[in-house]
Amino acid sequence: GENVEQHPSTLSVQEGDSAVIKCTYSDSASNYFPWYKQELGKGPQLIIDIRSNVGEKKDQRIAVTLNKTAKHFSLHITETQPEDSAVYFCAASPDGKLTFGQGTILTVHP
Amino acid sequence: NAGVTQTPKFQVLKTGQSMTLQCAQDMNHEYMSWYRQDPGMGLRLIHYSVGAGITDQGEVPNGYNVSRSTTEDFPLRLLSAAPSQTSVYFCASSYRSETQYFGPGTRLLVL
Numbered sequence: 113g114e115n116v117e118q119h120p121s122t123l124s125v126q127e128g129d130s131a132v133i134k135c136t137y138s139d140s141a142s143n144y145f146p147w148y149k150q151e152l153g154k155g156p157q158l159i160i161d162i163r164s165n166v167g168e169k170k171d172q173r174i175a176v177t178l179n180k181t182a183k184h185f186s187l188h189i190t191e192t193q194p195e196d197s198a199v200y201f202c203a204a205s206p207d208g209k210l211t212f213g214q215g216t217i218l219t220v221h222p
Numbered sequence: 223n224a225g226v227t228q229t230p231k232f233q234v235l236k237t238g239q240s241m242t243l244q245c246a247q248d249m250n251h252e253y254m255s256w257y258r259q260d261p262g263m264g265l266r267l268i269h270y271s272v273g274a275g276i277t278d279q280g281e282v283p284n285g286y287n288v289s290r291s292t293t294e295d296f297p298l299r300l301l302s303a304a305p306s307q308t309s310v311y312f313c314a315s316s317y318r319s320e321t322q323y324f325g326p327g328t329r330l331l332v333l
Contacts, residue, residue, distance in 0.1 A: 113281070118264075146321070155226075155312050155324035156265070201264060208253075209280065210322065212264035 114139040116204050118213025122156040126221050131192050133216045135202035142204040143154060145185045150199045150215075159200075160187070192220045223248050226325035228313050232332045235303045243298040243328050245313030251323075253316045254296040258309040259327075265312065271296055275277065303332045 115138040125131050137145075143164040148156035148207045162169045162176045162185065169176050173192075178185040185204075189196055203210040229244045247254065255270035256281075267280030271290040285307060287299040296315075300307060310329050314322040 116264075121262075140230050148324075153326075155314075157324070158321060161321065208318070209255075209267055209270065210265075211281075212257075212262045212266070214262055 114142060114204055114206055114211040114214040116202060116211050118202050118216060120183040120216060121214065122219070124219045125192050126218060126222065127192060129192055131187075131189045131196070131218055131220075133187045133200055133202070134184060135186070135204075135213050136182075137204040137211075138183070139204070139206045140180075140183065141206035145173075145176070146203050146205075146210070147176060147187050148203070148212075150201065152198075153211045156201060176195045189218075193206070194216075194220050194222050196220050225249065226312075226313055226315050226323055226328045227329050228325040230328060231326070232331075233331065235300075236333050239303050240299070240301050241303065243300075243311055243313075245298065245325060247296075247313075247315040247323075248292050248294065249315060249317070249323070250293060251315035251317050252293065253318065253322075254287065254290065255280070255314050255322065256286070256296070256298045257312045257314065258307075259312060260309050268298065274297075277296045288328075300330075303330075305332045306316060308332045 146161035150156045175188040202213040256268040257265040269288040271277045313325045316322040
């Protein structure tokens with residue numbers, strides 16, 4: 113089955129800096145790559161996703177890039193704000209079922 | 223729309239007890255799934271359903287049963303709880319199997 117590795121496990125940045133979280137996947141058949149944000153005590157919420165037919169997607173301060181050849185994808189958050197502090201999960205799907213990475217705890221210091 | 227709802231929010235069980243975690247969605251989604259979340263391990267798929275009457279196993283199905291008699295509801299049953307089932311459980315639904323919407327979760331402690 114699919115295996116997703118996510119790094120780093122924790123990330124601390126100053127407000128206004130950029131944050132980058134990286135994931136690698138194992139199954140070349142994976143064609144859908146969502147990113148979820150989870151705030152304390154809540155369920156994960158989809159923030160952006162990308163499909164295998166595009167290399168990059170952007171939504172305001174958030175962007176995702178995909179390198180199918182290397183089998184890795186990344187989340188980029190620019191101009192970070194304290195409210196961006198949360199746990200972020202990547203996932204990959206070859207067959208409609210999501211396999212998640214281990215999560216990254218992002219802390220944005222004011 | 224309420225989205226995806228889960229009950230209870232928190233539950234304490236003794237080893238060997240049984241219980242049902244409830245999940246309901248009002249978005250007319252065909253696809254529903256159950257995950258468990260443990261520290262450092264992300265979310266792992268327990269069971270999923272692609273429509274009423276159809277269920278299948280995920281990555282970690284042992285110790286859990288599901289059924290899907292209606293489009294709206296997808297309960298998760300623990301027949302004989304074990305301490306290893308202490309976790310946070312999330313239900314999710316989607317129109318298609320990819321863009322999933324998660325509920326608020328149920329925290330389960332098995333003593």
